[in-house]
Amino acid sequence: MISRLLTCVFAFTLFASAAEKIQVTTVSSTEKLDLHALPAHIGGRVLQLGTQDAPSFQRQWPGTYFETAFVGANIYFKLGSGDAILKITVDTQPSQSLTKPAPGLYTIRGLSKQHHNIRLEIITESQAAPTTFDGFYATSATKPAHTGPHPLQIEFIGDSHTVGYGNTSPKRECTEDQVWATTDTSQGIAPLVARRYHADYQVNAISGRGIVRNYNGFPADPLPVAYPYALFDHTARYDDPNWHPQVIVISLGTNDFSTPLHDGEKWKTRDDLHADYEKTYAEFLRQLRAKNPGAYLILWATDAADGEILSEVQRVVTQVRATGEKRITVVPVKHLEVTGCNYHPSLNDDRNIAQAISSALNLNKK
Numbered sequence: 098m099i100s101r102l103l104t105c106v107f108a109f110t111l112f113a114s115a116a117e118k119i120q121v122t123t124v125s126s127t128e129k130l131d132l133h134a135l136p137a138h139i140g141g142r143v144l145q146l147g148t149q150d151a152p153s154f155q156r157q158w159p160g161t162y163f164e165t166a167f168v169g170a171n172i173y174f175k176l177g178s179g180d181a182i183l184k185i186t187v188d189t190q191p192s193q194s195l196t197k198p199a200p201g202l203y204t205i206r207g208l209s210k211q212h213h214n215i216r217l218e219i220i221t222e223s224q225a226a227p228t229t230f231d232g233f234y235a236t237s238a239t240k241p242a243h244t245g246p247h248p249l250q251i252e253f254i255g256d257s258h259t260v261g262y263g264n265t266s267p268k269r270e271c272t273e274d275q276v277w278a279t280t281d282t283s284q285g286i287a288p289l290v291a292r293r294y295h296a297d298y299q300v301n302a303i304s305g306r307g308i309v310r311n312y313n314g315f316p317a318d319p320l321p322v323a324y325p326y327a328l329f330d331h332t333a334r335y336d337d338p339n340w341h342p343q344v345i346v347i348s349l350g351t352n353d354f355s356t357p358l359h360d361g362e363k364w365k366t367r368d369d370l371h372a373d374y375e376k377t378y379a380e381f382l383r384q385l386r387a388k389n390p391g392a393y394l395i396l397w398a399t400d401a402a403d404g405e406i407l408s409e410v411q412r413v414v415t416q417v418r419a420t421g422e423k424r425i426t427v428v429p430v431k432h433l434e435v436t437g438c439n440y441h442p443s444l445n446d447d448r449n450i451a452q453a454i455s456s457a458l459n460l461n462k463k
Contacts, residue, residue: 121185121193124173124202132173132234138164138245140297142335144227144327152232153177157328159260160253160282160300162218163230169239170210174217175202177229184218184283194220196278202234212242221280222260222304227328249296252342252392253287256320256352257304258399261285263438264447271438279437284444289451290346290458299340303329307352308378310370314362320349321381345385346395346454349378350406371409378413386422395457397428397450428457 124130134150141161147153154163155177165172176183177200186192187205205215219228235241253259263271266279282288282300291298305312306320318329327335353374364370382394398410407429414427430450436443442450 120207121195121203121205123199124204126201130173130236132236135165135167135172135233135235135239135241136244137233140164140245141299142301142327142337144333146229147231154230154232155227155328156219156230157223157227158299158301158303159219159222160285160287160298160302161230162216162283163233164214164216164244165233166212166214166242166244167233167235167239168210168212168242169235170208171204171206171236171239172208172213172215173202173204173234174215175231175234176200177231179223179226179228181219181223181228182221182278182281184220184281186216186218188214192283200229214244218283220283221277222262222282224303224329245297246339247295247297249294249344250298250340250342251287251291251294251296251344251346252299252301252340253290253346254320254324255302255346255348256306257302258351258442258450259286259300259302259348260304261447262304262441264442264444266436266438269436269438269440276438285447286451286454287346289448290454293451293455294458296344299342305352306349307374308349308381309373310353310362310364312352313356314359319377321377324381342389342392344395344458345389345392346397347382348397350374350398350410351401354402354405354409371412374409375413375416378410379417382413382417382422382425392424393458394422394425395428395454396425397430397454397457399433400429400431426457428453 134152141156142158143154143156145154176198180197183195183198184192261280261282261284263276263279264285265281287298287300301324303320303323308321309319311317311319323329325334327333358364364373396410396414398407400407411427414425417425430453433442433446435441
């Protein structure tokens, strides 16, 4: 199946052509408009709160994107609460961004009256709180057109490396605000791999989290504990009957092993940590397999921490293979330049990691 699918293969300005100038602006609350909601294709985990006529989506996991298609000259979208950096793309034109836009109604004007595609992406992390998108809208003069979904779905599970933490930063030393401003999931590993196969994707990753231990031992949900939920506060479990990834790409272990153990942590020795990591990771993989019986599992790891991360991932895969699991592989990633914020992968590193994942997928796509 995978083999067959893989072979399918405020105002700011956008420029659609040398002669066409497109503007995105806020719409005054006093302006009277007769709008109807347009269908939206959603990539990533969301909590649906609205109705078909008045959609509303809360999201917190990174890399969420919303798409619609239409025939007409005008399109509107509503933004709710929450700080975010949005990337907006119209057709094949260069993307532009909005940083911490205010809640309200926005419009894109100046389009020619023809078929258009619009994509709105949230490109940085939202660990502190969810953000809200309240849908695409149009007047009766604009007609909806078909958009998504794609035949192949790929899920990415991980930590800051998968998020794209500080990947656009020109320097390694960053403040928290600079990390937030230079994190661009849309240029990270997940979309790079997904675009090769015309796939939809989810980025289910949280910076600083591990399998059993977070970075430097800080207290918060490890990734497998947070994973079942639509939002980080555990208020609603995530359940989308239309999400059935044929490929799941996982990278977890950097935060478990990149710092020494401290007094007061539950693991007395490194061997204790290894044993807990291996047991918990193997159980997490079994849960993923039970929910996604046809998915191919790709676990990638760097050679950081003197090879401890990669070695532990390999031990986990050896253990699950011994139980009969066959559709799984390990992808070692070495020689990263890590010039992003706080010694994280750069955009060039993201491209190299995506290439390694894609090469493994191409070799194991039967």
